[in-house]
Amino acid sequence: IEGLQCYPDLESIEQVPELVVIIVPAKIVSVVMQQCVKVGTRAVIIITAGFKEVGKEGRELEEQIVQIARQAGIRIIGPNCLGVIAPANNLNASFGGALPAAGATGYLSQSGALLAAILDMANANGIGFSKLVSIGNKADVDELDIIKALGEDLDTKVIAGYLESITDGNAFVSQAERISNNKPILLMKSGGTAAGAKAASSHTGSLAGSETAYECVFERAGIIRCDSIKEQFDYAQAFANQPLPAGPRVVNIIIEPLRTHTKACNNLAAV
Incomplete structure (x- = not known):
């Protein structure tokens, strides 16, 4: 054919x-x-x-x-997923369109439709990825498997994703905490409302779980929770293009006008 x-x-x-x-x-x-x-x-x-x-x-x-x-x-x-894409390897094992540019962000998504939208946005804005994986119903391979794989992947500097549920909370925290020390993990999580939980269940058969529990899981594991694709892209691009801080004593000051900026620097010097 x-x-x-x-x-x-x-x-x-x-x-x-x-x-x-x-x-x-x-x-x-x-x-x-x-x-x-x-x-x-x-x-x-x-x-x-x-x-x-x-x-x-x-x-x-x-x-x-x-x-x-x-x-x-x-x-x-899978099943019920978009597939897998690896731009640097010229692999498009999905029903997505054109390959995005190669980059340093690895992306996993439980929603194939959201991943398709992310691909469209990425191609329109020249944003690159190392790997993109749609996990769908997670019948076998789940979010923990993919995060572990991206954590070991030499082409991936940042891990981002969208989840509707987490299969094993304790194992997820343990691995994500270890990986996030070297690679930032940026996640969006749906199902925070009753309507969202119902949508997640009908979409991939997921049980959304307690919103408070997920907040605790993310905080303990050092995961940055994002509220939108744009916010997630902004974080990912920043982390992918800058080295990680060597320690906790890093401060950014962006204040206008100059007089206020100078005052803030003087106050910081006194700390």
Whole structure:
């Protein structure tokens, strides 16, 4: 098709695929997963929706593919996600549009739609990324897995993201606290209101949890919580283009007019 070699199924491919991106209807995703087991693929992205976010039948389908994956040692990103993008590697394993520029910010999102909007904004403003990962329903790989991977990624200086829920709060705090000492973590979190929690549940089947609990988690882990994409982009660009402070004794003073500015500097010198 369009000059590209195509195959009727995975078993017809001469080499073992390192990564399989699944976009078939939800009811036959398990069939493709069984093919992945047969050929020896160990990494799968499931873009298809129609799983636990739609109710009992979808939840059963999701549990079925997870069981297949775990028995074969396959890792899954998704289902119900946008996919994965790595600009520096020229990888676009998603249904997104043009690749963004390569940059130093790694981004994870539980919402594929939000990640698509972020891609549009980034391309319009020349903002680059190291990796972009949409985790969707988090049937297997979750936010902790991605944050750990970005924490170890040499191309990533800043970690940013959007979450609707956190799978394991204690493990998340432990890892995020360690990583944020070297790489800033900037997160947006939805579900802060009753309407937001309901939207999160219907969107990716997530339980939003207590807003107070998330505030405590973020503070303890050293995570900067952002209230908008613009705020998050501003933070990310600043951190990506400047070295981290060597210690806590750093102050920025931006005051006008000059007379007030001078007075503030004199007061600071007396501290």
